[in-house]
Amino acid sequence: MKSFSGKALRWEWREGVVELTLDREPANEIGTVLLGELEQFVAATKSFESETAACIISSAQKRGFSAGADLRELYYGAVALAEKERNAGVRDFVERCHAVANAIDAAPFVTIAAVHGVCFGGGLELALTCDIIIADKMARFAFPELRLGLIPGFGGIPRLKRDLGNGFVRDLLLTGRSVNAARAQAVGLVAQLAGEGEALKVARATAAQVTKFDQAARVAAKKFIKPVPHAELRQEVEIFCELFARATVLAALKKFVESTDAMPYLP
Amino acid sequence: MHMRTLDQTTQEVVDLASKHFNVPAGSLAPSDDFFKKLGIDSLQALELLSRLENHFGIELPDYEVQGVSDFRTLAERIQSRL
16 A cells, blocks of 8 residues: 555655655644554555655654654553553553564665654654654654653663663653754754754655665665664563553653643653 | 843843744733743743754753743743853
């Protein structure tokens, strides 16, 4: 399926480049709908990967690339279940997120995230699966999970560690602060900076460049440069599920989803 | 190097907010609660944070502006990073 338009995203393949556009209000929160359609995308790429040189992931939502996991859905889904089913449900969701992330990470074409606005939590984890992150200069990046008593659960830490110095990784994780695009570029998280509203345009120019190269060389180079950190990713799933099972996490989520503060993402 | 006074920084913050959210600068005062006055939410406040960081060439960690809701106090936080 070379084109698709769903409830949370759409994609279109054209001349060796597939563009995946996230488009779910208000800010591409990753819940079961978005995840389900990402799974459909990953499955569909198998049918055209041999004729695909690049994939661009971007957002049509004004607020940004993605604000991360859909915490409202997560909380209300979790409280409706008994403890055992709740923990099993969270594990299943996290495993599905990992399967999608691992598939995009190892895709045999060049993946480019065109980021604007917020790129937080699960949104940043999705961007980190890509080979190249191109950011609008107004983009912001954060891993706010520790503010909820969790760690990133969709592969964030292993992928951040793969690419960046541990000092910055600790700063981002242990403070939960957000950083701007210039800082993200300075530490190597962002490959290229784009002017305001120009990230997708820059990503398309980058995709056009990579389509010129020999496919076998491109695939071999990517595999050599960017191994998927499977062992650490498995560890992450276990740590996340262990932390999530604590009552303090549900309490923190409750506080977040019921907050009417202007800045509810801050604990 | 020219150092900004707190008043100058405050005025620049007000001007940037006015421009970014398309609100007449004359309608904003340093002591205004910008969440209420601009009618913005947390994600829009982050847009303002990016705008301010890019303009002043600084980084302002979220926790330093946690609980800050008026232009003058925001300018004080920026001033300590200049």
